[in-house]
Amino acid sequence: xxxxxxxxxxxxxxxxxxxxxxxxxxxxxxxxxxxxxxxxxxxxxxxxxxxxxxxxxxxxxxxxxxxxxxxxxxxxxxxxxxxxxxxxxxxxxxxxxxxxxxxxxxxxxxxxxxxxxxxxxxxxxxxxxxxxxxxxxxxxxxxxxxxxxxxxxxxxxxxxxxxxxxxxxxxxxxxxxxxxxxxxxxxxxxxxxxxxxxxxxxxxxxxxxxxxxxxxxxxxxxxxxxxxxxxxxxxxxxxxxxxxxxxxxxxxxxxxxxxxxxxxxxxxxxxxxxxxxxxxxxxxxxxxxxxxxxxxxxxxxxxxxxxxxxxxxxxxxxxxxxxxxxxxxxxxxxxxxxxxxxxxxxxxxxxxxxxxxxxxxxxxxxxxxxxxxxxxxxxxxxxxxxxxxxxxxxxx
Numbered sequence: 001x002x003x004x005x006x007x008x009x010x011x012x013x014x015x016x017x018x019x020x021x022x023x024x025x026x027x028x029x030x031x032x033x034x035x036x037x038x039x040x041x042x043x044x045x046x047x048x049x050x051x052x053x054x055x056x057x058x059x060x061x062x063x064x065x066x067x068x069x070x071x072x073x074x075x076x077x078x079x080x081x082x083x084x085x086x087x088x089x090x091x092x093x094x095x096x097x098x099x100x101x102x103x104x105x106x107x108x109x110x111x112x113x114x115x116x117x118x119x120x121x122x123x124x125x126x127x128x129x130x131x132x133x134x135x136x137x138x139x140x141x142x143x144x145x146x147x148x149x150x151x152x153x154x155x156x157x158x159x160x161x162x163x164x165x166x167x168x169x170x171x172x173x174x175x176x177x178x179x180x181x182x183x184x185x186x187x188x189x190x191x192x193x194x195x196x197x198x199x200x201x202x203x204x205x206x207x208x209x210x211x212x213x214x215x216x217x218x219x220x221x222x223x224x225x226x227x228x229x230x231x232x233x234x235x236x237x238x239x240x241x242x243x244x245x246x247x248x249x250x251x252x253x254x255x256x257x258x259x260x261x262x263x264x265x266x267x268x269x270x271x272x273x274x275x276x277x278x279x280x281x282x283x284x285x286x287x288x289x290x291x292x293x294x295x296x297x298x299x300x301x302x303x304x305x306x307x308x309x310x311x312x313x314x315x316x317x318x319x320x321x322x323x324x325x326x327x328x329x330x331x332x333x334x335x336x337x338x339x340x341x342x343x344x345x346x347x348x349x350x351x352x353x354x355x356x357x358x359x360x361x362x363x364x365x366x367x368x369x370x371x372x373x374x375x376x377x378x379x380x381x382x383x384x385x386x387x388x389x390x391x392x393x394x395x396x
Contacts, residue, residue: 009039009040009103009104013038015277037088059080077103114392122320123155149322150321164381212288216247216303217295220251220252226258232244236271243271245275248277250274281306291304295317300323305327313359317337
């Protein structure tokens with residue numbers, strides 16, 4: 001049997017949710033005997049490490065010295081992607097996220113190679129302004145992977161009928177981590193000590209004793225970390241031994257400034273810590289009292305999924321397009337609060353901070369999500385769908 005070739009297209013392999021999924025899936029496909037190529041637009045400052053068996057082609061390297069404005073560059077990207085697809089001759093192209101989906105749909109005009117697109121965020125936000133491009137994408141796509149039913153319902157009936165809903169795979173390193181209840185005292189102290197940064201050594205002893213509320217996500221408006229800080233401001237006197245740790249890359253400097261200013265104005269600057277991005281969250285997050293996701297919208301949050309797999313008590317907004325509600329059974333494996341409602345979040349946080357038995361019970365139930373998101377299980381779902389589309393092309 002001829003070896004199958006899969007070509008992934010995504011803007012970069014930078015530290016993001018869709019990028020993580022591509023890095024995991026590409027590795028599994030490569031280890032399963034497929035030829036795998038990933039085509040990106042640029043190289044991010046911090047990227048996921050790809051398998052040695054995966055070939056990377058970066059369009060930015062090809063257009064680095066190209067002259068002309070944005071239109072000329074856009075045309076070059078279309079033509080270069082089309083040329084690479086023709087050269088690589090993949091059995092299928094898998095594109096991730098809106099711009100890559102549009103680019104693939106236009107670049108593959110007239111090609112018989114099946115295109116599988118993947119919608120990774122709230123389509124009402126990202127696809128509504130681009131009706132013409134969205135229509136072109138829907139007509140060209142042989143299939144689509146959605147994360148939630150709400151996202152699928154946004155698109156036309158034809159695309160819905162040939163699509164699948166597949167959850168994200170969690171990275172293996174988050175599996176089988178002892179919960180705080182299972183840790184020995186020595187192990188738990190060691191886990192908590194990892195969160196200290198060199199610049200915070202003088203306050204390390206004090207902070208190791210604090211109960212940590214953690215959130216993970218790039219610092220930008222849609223992640224709404226300010227909602228978390230407003231909720232914390234209403235609880236800080238009631239729970240003087242707590243602190244907030246914000247993990248994630250600074251995408252919007254104005255948002256970071258706003259968060260820092262709010263912390264100062266409310267006398268919380270010593271209890272709100274910006275931890276930056278981390279590659280070792282599986283070591284840093286265990287032992288935290290709460291994980292909070294205050295986003296305005298999400299696809300299927302990898303950060304929330306990882307926290308649940310690790311058995312942390314979680315609180316998230318019931319945000320579009322339904323990913324948090326799919327993962328959390330409200331009141332059983334975590335708590336859901338309305339988008340933008342800091343009072344509801346404050347109440348939920350206070351409830352779990354004051355009732356440790358309830359928090360631990362919810363954390364234990366949250367950990368059961370691991371059965372649905374193991375990398376091998378999710379990979380098998382993708383593989384079955386990929387083979388179905390390739391075989392459909394062959395029959396055609």
